[in-house]
Amino acid sequence: MKILIVLFGLLAWISCQDEAPDINEQVYETDATWTNMLAADGCSWHFSITSKDSTISLLPDEASKAKIDKELGKNDTYYSFTKVRLKYSLTGAKSTVQCGWGATNTYDEIKVIDIKKQ
16 A cells, blocks of 8 residues: 555656756748838838748747847847848747837747847
8 A cells, every 4th residue: 555655646746847848949040031111111120031932020039139139239220121040949929019000910939049140
């Protein structure tokens, strides 16, 4: 009986442990454009990734903004396109960005792992 109690105790303890982060997190690397088209009734700062038949817009998480400013410099213009090589992973969250005419758009949020100006 004591063995069963110990066994169930161990199983309960194991099931209550926090799971380790996924070390196989999907990392993407692509050419992108750090874009701000607010002055042309587009959206404020976001990444645009163009493929053959579509354009994907992504927003950096708060922690990534300092990394972007460090690599690309602080930019206060309302119309800008900067080509970059971007390495990122999706956070699973959504974020909103200010767009023209008082509108907002919601895009997938990313964690910037590395960014280089082209």
